[in-house]
Amino acid sequence: MSDAIVPIALFLVLAGAIMAVAEFRTRRSRERDIEYAQETEDYRKARDSVAAQQEAIRTRLTELNVRVQSMESMLRAVE
Known part of the structure; x- marks a missing residue:
């Protein structure tokens, strides 16, 4: 026995x-997964923010384009 x-x-x-x-x-693997999920969420938020900013810029450019065209037509009418 011994x-x-x-x-x-x-x-x-x-x-x-x-x-x-x-x-x-x-545990180390879980910590990495949590960090990856957080980084992915941060990336998603940044991507959505950039998309919203781009849409605002696009809208503003469209407005400015309309103004320039109206100014151009006014200048041509003066000629």
Whole structure:
């Protein structure tokens, strides 16, 4: 019986070490996944913000284009 205690204890220590390493790797992987999800969400927000700004700029340019055309037609009418 005492001959079996050392291999069993060694096996349990080895199994515990393997489980501890697996746990730490899993935690690190989860942290990376959370960071990636946060970065992705930040990217999405930035992308939506830029799209809204581009649309506002496009609208403003359209308004300015209409004004320039009206000024151009007024100048041509004077000639």
